[in-house]
Structures are given as structure tokens and as C-alpha cells.
Amino acid sequence: MSELEKLIEQVLEKNSPHKEFEGSKEILIEALSIYHEELCSQNDELSEINQYLEETKLEYERLFMDAPVGYLIVDLTGLIVKANHYSYQLFDSLTPHQSKLQHFIADEDQDRFYFFFQQLKEDQLETSFSFKTRTEPVRYIKFLQQYVRSNETLIHLAMIDETALVTYQKQIKYMSNHDALTGVYNRHYYENLIQQLNEKLTKHFGVIFADINGLKMINDAFGHMFGDELIKKAVELIEHHMDDTMYLARIGGDEFVIILTETTEEQMKKLMLTLKEAQSLITVKDIQLSISFGYAYKRKPSQDLIKLVHLAEDRMYQNKLHTKSSGRKDIIEGILAVLHEKKPREKEHGERVSFLAETFGKVLNLNATEIHQLKTAGLLHDIGKVTVDHTILDKASGLNTNEKREMKQHPEMGYRILQASQEFKDIADIVLYHHEFYDGTGYPRGLKGESIPYLSRILAVCDAYDAMTKPRPYSIPKSKEEASTELKYHKGRQFDAELVDIFISKVLLKVDLN
Template sequence: MIDDRDYFPHIQPERTRNILQSMQDGVVTTDEAGNIDYLNPAAADLTGIQIQDALGRPADEVVVLLPEGSALPVKTPVASFIKSGGLDHPLAEYLQLILKAKDGRETGVSLNLSSVLDQNRGFRGAVLVLRDITRDIQRQKEILYLSYHDELTGLYNRRFFEENLKRLDTERQHPLSVIIGDINGLKIFNDVFGHLEGDRLLQTAAGIFRRTCRSEDLIARWGGDEFVILLPLTDPDTAGRICSRIREECSKEFEKDLKISISLGHATKTGAKTDTENLIKTAEDRMYKQKLLESQSLKDTIINSMRLLLQERNVETEEHTDRVRFISRRIGEELKLNGTQMKQLDQLALLHDIGKIAVNGTILFKTGHLTREEWEEMRKHPETGYRIARFSPELSQIAEYILTHHERWDGTGYPRKLRITDIPLLSRIIAVADAYDTMMNDQPYRKAMDQKQAVSEILDNAGTQFDPEIVRIFMEKVLNTPLKN
């Protein structure tokens, strides 16, 4: 036992024992022969050996230490330390050790190995202090992982990619190819469904890259919506085939029921003449060229997919949009709208409720009254529709009409509380056409009205919800029912 009485006379032996017994660090002491003469509970737990079974045994049999990454223990470190009289520290070279317990458990530990001296400074044995650093090791691994990985997708990050690009840029790795990929429509996806869904889209894309690339390829998130793949010993044809595999896999993947689309470009370095900076730039330029060529088509595809999804979910049926379009055109013709306005009116009839794609289905198809929170979510759909329309240059001209199609003549509508002629004319037309057709057909929250009831609702709300002049034209030119003065 360590006896501190000569050095700390005010500390009683019982107090010393209590301190050692209470320590979370494992403490093992030996005699001059290297046999254990004390083991505290923490050390017993770490080694998996009961205190009574450890006493008198060589410390090297009980405290089995392995260098990290090795299956072989350090050979008799305590015996060597004692043989040198505490002068030789055989474990000093190891920053981190693994303690192997009797039951096979392995624990990362830090070790302090010191001499036990008597009052004359004579060597009387050794004391080992073992600290469980499992959590520290795990934290270090997590920090190291995060320093080289993208937290969202789990792929390597740009820093790791650039370091390995330098490492792999050797003649024996040529031809060296790079693929740059950019997710199409991520911004509109974020705007419509929120950034959490946008994050899921990025994670899905990362999964596509993992499945389509080879084990030797290095896949990284380049930043934002861009990914980069480093392909050692890969010629241009092979890089092109991998791009084709990625596109094919994209055609099978859907997020929020919308097909995933990724623009790709690749480039190959065959010798020392091309530097890696130009290699990346060439791949990136080719990716952007593809994106530019397909830009309008991709945007149209995304918006059309959203519209079809609304139809599939039975939110906006094709029959409903056809009827709204017919009513709107009759009103527009009477108002002598020009060709551009009539085209915009057709588009508005088709897409005025496209923002409902972001509304939860349980709200859209709820049979009872909406709660305040549900109604607040429903009222967001004109703003979502506005952002969708702004995404496409062709539809940006009707974005304002989509935003304002639920405004009311008396200024109590949403989202901007516009009134009278501050509300765009096309929005006022759609408001009447949409309301009438909605009332004339079954809805989740009520059965269809008959025509008399629907007409009565339209007339009762002329001058409050609807533009009175639009209502007059609707009655006379669509329903052929002249209004009485």
C-alpha cells in the first residue's frame, strides 16, 4: 500500500483509502516484484477482475495494454519499469492505449505509470493510474469525421476532396476524371416545401451518387446544391457511362412525388499538361452548359410535375381547370382582353392553386372545419404559388395574379388585403370563376350546391368578395341571366 503518513501526516490512512476507493480513475499499485498489492474498484471494473483475484498477481497479467490498432499487447511494461527501478518508461511512446479486460471488453485509456518511493526515496514498487478516455476518443473521432465530411449528406466535404485531388494527381492514377453534378430546382423545392424537405432532397441525391459510383471513386459535396466525384484511372468514356447511370437512377427517384433531376459535366486529365484547377473548371463549364440548354425544359417539367401531382391528389382536377378556363375566357372576351391577357388568363385558370402542392393532405381533404393553425397553413398557398410561378420566366407574368386570386373586393382577403381595383383584373375574374365551379361540385368539407344556391352566393357576395362588374358579366354572358336593376 502507498503510505502517505510520512509526507502528509495530517491525512489519516483511512482517509487515504476512502479517497482511492472513491476515485473514478483506476488505481493499481505493485510491490517491488511487480505483483499487485492494491486495486481500487474503478480498476477492478476496467480490468474485469475482482480485487481478491488480482492481489498477488503480476500487474502485466491483470492490466493488459494494447497499442491502438494492434491486436498484440505491449510486452511486460510494468515488469520492465520495475526492473529499471522506475527509470525506464516503456509506455511513454504511446499516446493512447487500449485496456483489454478479462471478459474481452476493450477500453481506451490514458496511463500514468509512476514509482512508489519510501521515505528515503528508495524504490518500492509502481503505481498505475488508468483513466477511461472512451468519450474523449469518440469526440476526437467525431471532430475528425466532421472535419472531412459534410454533416448533412455524410459525403466527404470540399476540403477532403481538394486534399485528395492533390494526392491522387500522379501519373500512375491517370487518366484522372472528375464529374460535377448540380441538383436542378433545389431553390424552388426549398421555397415550396421548406428547407427540411430541401435537405432530404440533397440526402436522396447523395444516395444516388453512392449507388452509382464505384468503391474507389471519391464523392464529395462541393457546396450548396453541387457535388463532385473524383475517379482515378478513369477514361472519358467510362466517366460518361457513370454519368448515364446517375441520370438513369435519377429517373427512378422521387422526392415529394417529384422526379429528381441533376445536371452533370465531366472532364479527364491524361497527363501533366492539364492542371487540376482547369480539370475542375472544364467539368463545371460542361455541367453549366447542359444546365443552360435544358434550363427552360427543366423548369417546365418541374412545374408541370407539380400541376399533375395536384391532379393526381385530386386537389385540382383537369375538369375543374377546364370549367374555370371556360368561364374566365367568356368574361375576358366580354371585357375585350388582348391576346396576351387571354393567354395569361388560360395559364391562371390552370395554375392559380398550384401553391396547394405544399399544403398537407390532411388539411386539403379534411371533412370538418379547419382549426386556426390549419387555416393559416391553407392561406399560405397563394404565396407558395407565386414563388413557383416566379421560378419560370414564362410564368413569371402571372405570378402576381396567383398571389392575389384570394383578395376580396372589400379588402378583407389575403395575403395582402388589397381592395377594389388594386386587385389585378385577371385575379378578380378567376376569383368568380373558381368560386362558382367550386360551389357547383363536391368538396371534402361539403356536398355540391345546386345552381340556384351557387348563383345566390355569388350575387350575395358581389361588392364584398367579388368585383360587382365581373359578377354582372358572369351572370349575363356565362349564365345568360340578365341582372335586374
């Protein structure tokens, strides 16, 4: 008992007039005054503490509500007692507050969620779980952590949106098995599939190898975007004739494999024939799709599928050799058609140069092979211009540095296109060097004098004469006499002097290109 309490007790219980209590009241009043001041001071401190606690509560409330993570407080039935703003965003148009958490989980994940929630209630959750929502669009929600306030028996949950991560993971998984350009299976998937099928299938199994002819030539002529378009057309063709028992994989730039898991040899042959016939109807611009095929069929259960695949590949290459010549010739004719469609005057120019070159070859008493080469080179000498931007070909004013550089690439591009075909290989060099100058200042190699192939020197004179005497965006056509004077002026510099003299004195007497 404190001294103040003792004194109060004495005063109350011994209301005596004796002198020993005369000062007790004064002492009591003084003591009460001191305690009053102390209580007031404590009250002020408590008010400040209450204010601080209230402000802290509001700060944590704001942190809870505005956090970039979903926070929920749920009871043991799954009822959402409290949800922050981000939770509403995660659940889209649905309203979390006073709703059952189970209501937001997709039907396919309900069983998993039930067991997850049982672990939550028993406080035995050791790992986080992800679930799909039933919202539109579907989200993937991951429950990160939980703790239980035992006095209220409430479960606190933190959630993050894993939609972007799940989508990315799906893309990575998809890309690991699929070709980025066409969407069909890639080589990685194909190799794994063959291994799996080798262990499972014993019969009714076939493989068709397919290879797009002339793809490199097409890429050189038009660029890879054009070649990619042709690849996609080939895939569309094959997929159109496939069923659910077949697999299609792109195993190289221009190579595809069709795996048939339930087929007869006759059915496989029929499919291959159908694809061969159908490809003739598919073109990109004027380039017709051309594919070589080869197949192999498993006749005995003991046959190894890997060896079977190699057999189909070998047969495909054998077939490719038989069709290579005509196929590439068709592609070159298609490329030339694209150039002529792009610039109709190039067709007439090529025909005139071809006629001039053939006539020149006869005047020079060249053999039949060389004359044929000159005639063909005249037709195809500018095929490389198919890669040049049409605005450069049509430009009436002088070309700038970059435009000149692009224009000067056309002999090399023509060479690359023609070199890819066995039928035109012998004229590729003629085309490559037809813009070399006799004094070594030409392009693309800067060859000089007789190091320039003879047929290229002949073609250069014919090409220049026709260019001077016919309308061009950048020049007014010259007369035969004016063009002859120009050729003479450049003798020994741009042209072989002896060839210029023969061309003017003999060839021009035999031709009339008006």
C-alpha cells in the same frame, strides 16, 4: 544513567543492612509507581494513535477503492497487485487482480505499451499515454501518473476512461471532412484533395460536376426534409456507380463533384451517361430526381487541375441551361401530382376552374396568350396547398387563427414554386393575387381595386364559383342560382363588380360543370 537506574543498581548490588540503604526500597517502590503510571498513560496515547491510524487507513482504503478513477498497484513484471472498483469497470468483464496489465491492452498497442512500461520501471515517464483495451466494447484508457515506492518496488498507476473524449474527437475530425447530411466528403476536404492531386497526378484524371435541378423549388413546396431526402437519393445513386479510385464531395446545397483519379475520357463519359439514365428511375413521392452534369478530362500533364475543375463546372451550368426548362416543368408536374394524390378533389377543382377561366377569357375577347395564361393558372392556382397540412384542408369546422394563417400562405407558396420555372413564370403573379379582395381586405398583399392584376380578378370569380357549387368539408354545395346570388352580394367587396355581371350573364350560359 537515570537516578532510578542508579538506585536499582545500588539495591541489587549492595544488599547491605547498613542504615544508608534502609530508605532505598521505599524510594524505589515510589519511583516505580510513578513510572508505571507514566507508562500506562503512554500506552493509552499509543492505543488512541493506533486507532486513529487504523481509521485513517480504512478511510484511504475506501477512497482508493471507491474513487471515480481507476487505480492500480503493479509490480515490475506488470502483475496487478491491487485494483480498485473502477478498474474492474474499465476492464469490463475481465478481472484485473493478479493479472498482468499487458493482458488488457489491445494487440495493436502492445509495442507502445512495452516501451511505456519500460519508462515506468525506470521512473523516466514524463507524459501520460493512452491505449486501447481488448475488452468489448473497446475502451480508451489513459494512464495519468505514476510513482514508485522504492522499498517495495511497486508502481502505482492512475487511469481514466477516455472513450467518450476519443469518440468525440473522432466525430469532430470526421465532421471536419464529411458532409453531415450525406456522409460524403465536404467542400473543405475537396479543396485540400484537389491541391494534393494537383501536385501528384499528371494523367488519367477527370472531374464530373453534378447539380440537382429544382432543389429550391422542391424545398419551397415540401420543406427541407423532403429536399434532404432527394439529396440523399442522389448520393446513393452516384455512390452505387463509383469505385475505389473515385471521390465524391458535396460542395454546396445541391452541388456535387466526382473526382476520378484513374480513368479514361471514354470511361468518364460512360459513367456520366449511366448516371443520367439511372436518375430517371429514382423518385421521392412523385418527384423525379433530375441532375445536370458537366465533365472535364486532363489530356496534358501540364494542365492545372484547378482550371480543369472550373471547366467541368462551366460545362455543367451550360448543360443545366439546356435542361432547366423541361426539368423544372417536370418538377412542377410532380408537385401537382403530389397535391392531387394528397387531395384528389383538388385535381377536379383545378380542371373546372381552368375551364371556367378559359371560357371567361374568350367571352372577354382576351388575346390567345392571356387565355392560355388563364387556363394554366386555373390548373395551378392552388399548387401552393401542397405545403398545407392535410388536416387543415379536410377540416369540416371553422379554422382557428393559426390554421387560417397557414392556409393564407398557399398563394405565396404557389408563387414561389411557379416563379422558379421559366415556363410558368408568367402565371406566378396571377396565382399570387387570386385571393386579393376588390375592397383591399384580401391576402396576401391587401391590394385594392384595379391594382389587383386583371387576370387574377378573373380567376378569383371562377375559383369562388366552383368552390361554392361543389362539395367541400366545410360547406354544402350551392345551386347555380344560389352561387350567382352570392357572387352578386360580394360585388365591389370581394370581386370586381363588372366581371361578376359578365360571368353570370355570359359565362354561365356557356358552361355546364355538373
